[in-house]
Amino acid sequence: MRYCLPLAAFLVLLTVNPVATVSTLPGKDYSATASQASFWVFFTDKEGVAFDPYDYFDEKAIQRRKAHGICLYDPLNFPVKEEYIHQIEKLTDKPLVVSRWFNAVHLTLCRFEAIALEELDFVREVRPASMRLVPAAAGFPFVGFSAVGKEHEKLFRTQKTHMYTGYFRERGLDGSGIRIAVFDAGFRGVKTHAAFRHLYENDQIIATWDFHRQRENVYVSSAHGTMVLSAIAGILDEGPVGMATGAEFLLARTEIFREPLAEEQYWLAAVEWADRMGADIINSSLGYIFHRYFPEEMDGRTSLVARAATIAAQKGILVVNAAGNMGNNDQWRIIVTPADADSVLTVGALEFPSMLRASYSSVGPTADGRRKPNVSALGTVIAANRRRLTTVSGTSFASPQVTAFAACLWQNFPTMSNMDLFRAIERSASLHPYYDYAHGHGVPRASYFFDDRIAVARPTFDLSFKNDSVRIRLREFIQLNPDTEDQNKAGNEYLYYQLRNETGSIEKYFVLDLQDANKLIINVEGFKPGKELLVHFRGYTSGIRL
Amino acid sequence: MIRLVFLLCFLTVLSSSFAQSVVIAEDLREEQERAFGMNRKHYTHTWVGLHFLVGPPETEGAEVLYGRSRALEFGYRYKRRFSDVFSAGSELSVRRSAFHIRQHSGKEVPDTIIHDKEKLVFLQAGAAIYQRVNFGQRGDYIGRFVDIGAYGAWNFHVRQVTHDLLDNGERLRSRRTRMDYPAAFEYGFMARLGFNNFVLKGNYRISDLFSGSADLPELPRWSAGLEFGMHPY
Incomplete structure (x- = not known):
């Protein structure tokens, strides 16, 4: 008899399943949310x-709008009606975040409050929001760090040269006049580390904001942002480690480890803040x-952060986002959001020394088949941590290198729009016009803009189609010298090809x-006629239709 | 001879001409399995668990040493998702349960002989079914959940291990198997409270641990512990 009650309860529960809705993808309804x-x-x-x-806007934001012909009176920037906020406050708590762009407020509600709010005339939609933001460092924060030693000299050299940024340095391009917003988990040590001293001496940190604690101090919690900033603008004893040492910075803390399910609103609030404060570029390694x-x-299109990133791009901001570190995860593998947005410059990570896709770097295409990532950069870097230097890996650290590259480029071509810059960066990349879902267009190269020899690729191979096979004859016999002087090749020669x-x-x-x-x-035996084989080798791309 | 030299030259050139290795190969036509995932129709994963005996024995004479009386478990779990809230599943597991018997004058399990240390070790192969209720919105993620289920296990090996210090100072460790008093099977209810990989678990054993003919008092029926689900996140 003593077992009857639990047994009955168990049987009742078992019978619940068949009447529950069967769907592979969970719906967006919040009906099950009891808490x-x-x-x-x-x-x-x-x-x-x-x-x-x-x-409302910082002077720099006004300048950007005027320079790129963007309307100053875009209704998206109009404030949310105070009257609506007051009415919401009467029914629930004070909103945690108010978004002008989405004409929305972010709240913590229970199911019944959500239903009550949806009944109000001025409420268009009530939508669940909780999600988790993950810094795009491989194994962050406990794996992937090590002290820097002499064995890392080659890595350091590659980090400084793989985008041919010597061309920027020769021309004195250091991102001056460009304002970069960095969204991250915390900037611990930035104020005290020697790598960032120049930023304070020259008043290059324009503003900071911790969106969780609603205060200016962002130098707390994680040093992930510190390492990211180092890859953009750090100066070590050995010289600049980031290219954009002259840029201005807005530092936003948007990611909170202790509250992992409430960070979307911080990213959204930060992107509006960055726009208002005149950011030209947003770097998000999240x-x-x-x-x-x-x-x-x-x-x-699905995530709000992707939509916000798209709006930021429409307002003339270049949004650079890490591709994500899900490449090793068989159940995910692809680009994370907001890197999935069309107007976001998505950066994948390359492994050192192979300079091929790092296994953790998320791959494309997007869920709707678009090309992502756009470009790649070295994913393992030497960076300033809280007190010392470390080597660290992740798409988090590929993204800031491209951000710094974009800042220097924009300084040189100030009349370019953000999307012109986006396309110019793609065009400058080492594989362009070739593209694949692991490397995008490859590594952006400053030499493309300043060295005429790079702009016109000379043929490096010939293709011919015969007897169900494509023959590729290389014009130069490859004989590798492992001690090659070219640090960007690391002793390897790669031939890229794809079937379209x-x-x-x-x-x-x-x-x-x-x-x-x-x-x-x-051997292309079995491939249907009409398909195209595209080959890239040593900067030259050519194809043949089967 | 000349032919042989030509052939060798040809083979040398041929081998150098085709020296290459494929370092990346991706086929986008391969359909990704969308029905399998942590919050998809089907999911399987392994887990490890550590449970401790809790609660009093049913009658006197079957007291155990709490903390040391514990079970280590390794299992394989299947989950079938019916909706974002409801799932059900089954699991297979192997378990090693050790009952450290408290030694005192009133002790009756498995006999009245007092040793320095004594334990009963059950090696079990088990199966279970469970019903899961999830809370909160989530993506492809295990999330927070409550499970209620029933389990059964076959005691495929039971041993009694005793330690004694003899008068001459020697230590005697004895190990007894093939006893007639352990029951062949065990079954009961279980409940779990899960936070992604981390799960709090409680078991209630309905069946008796010892066969009816042995007429032994029952050891505590409740156990509680932790499980770690071995899924990526």
Whole structure:
């Protein structure tokens, strides 16, 4: 008899399943949310609100808008109606975050409050919001660090030269006049580490904000942002480790480890703040993943952060985001959000010394088949940590190198729009016009803009199609010297090739490590006619239709 | 001879011409399995668990040393998702349960002989079914959950291990197997409270540990402990 009650309860529970909704993907409804959860409440309109852009925006933001012909009176920047916020406050708590761009407030609600709010006339939608933001460092924060020793000299040299940034230095380009917003988990040690002394001496830190604690001090918690900033603008004893040592900075702390399920709103608030404060470039070495989303939702439209990143791009900001470190995860693998947004310059990581995709670096395409990542950079870097130097790995540290590259480039071409700059960076990359989902267009090269010899690629191979195979004859016999002076090749020569279908979509892609070769045969037996084989070798790309 | 030299030259050139290795190969036509995942229709993973005996024995004479009386478990779990809230599943496991018997004058399990130390070790192969209720929105993620289920196990090996200090100062360790008093099977209810990889677990054993003919008092029926789900996040 004593077992009857638990047994009955168990049987009742078992019978619940068949009547529950069967779906592979969970719905967005919040009906099952019994406890308090995080919600966005979207309003219907902004009618009658007053907005003075000269009062709201920093002078630099006004300049950017005028320079790129962007409207100062974009309704997206109008404030949320105070009246709506007051009415919300009467029913629930004070909103944690107010978003002008989305005309929404972020709240912690229980199910019944959410339902009550949705009934209000001025509420357009109530949507669950909680998610987790993950810094895009491999194994962050406990793996991937090591003290810097003499064995790292080659890494350091490669880090400084692999984007041919000597061309920037020769021309005195250091990002001066460009304002970069860095979103990260914390900037512990930035104020005290010698690598950043120049930023304070020259008043290059324009503003800081901790979006969790609502205060200016961002030099707490994690040193992830410190290492990221180091890769953008750090100066070590051996010289500058980041290219944009002359840029101005906005530092935003948007990621909180202790509160891992409430960070989306901080990223959104930070992007509006960065826009208001006149950021030209946003570097975000963060990404949202499985805690809230499925890989098939990485389409650049589903997540609010992807949509916010797109709005930022529309306002003339170049948004640079790490591709994510999910490449090793068989159940995810692809780009994280907001790196999935079309207008975000997504950066993958390369392994040292192979200079091929690091295994952890997330790959494309996006869930809706778009090309991502856009470019790649070295994923293992020497960076200033809280007190010392460390080697650290992750797409987190590839992204800031491209950010710094973009700052220097923008300084040189100030009339370029953000999307012109985006495309110029892609064009300058080592594989362009070739593209694959592991490396994007390759590593951006400053030499592309200043050395005419780079701009025109000379043929390095010939293709011919015969007897169900494509023959590739290399024009230069490859004989490798492991002690090559060219640090960017690390003693390897790679041939990239891919098979595209009739619509131009990549079906397969490969990279071959050539070892003393002058001729290759690729067997295409079984490939249907109409498909295209595209080959890239030593800066030259050519294709053949089967 | 000349032919042989030509052939060798040809082979040398051929081998150098094709020296290459594929370092990256991706086929995007390969369909990704979308029905398998932590919050998808099907999911499987392994887990390890450590449980401690809690609660009093049913009758006097079957007291155990708490803390030392524990079970180590390794299992393989299947989860079938029905909705974002409800799932159910089954699992297979192997377990080593050690009951350290408190030695005192009133002791009756498994006999009345007092030793310096004594334990009963059950090696078990088990299976379980469970019902899961998840809380909160999530992506492809285990999330927070409560499980209620039932388990059964076959005691495929039971041994009694005793330690004694003899009068001459020697230590005697004895190990007894093939006793007639352990029951062949065990079954009971279980409940779990999970936070992604970390799970708090409680078991209630319904069955008796010893066969009816042995007429031994029952050891504590409750156990509680931790499980660690071995899934990526």
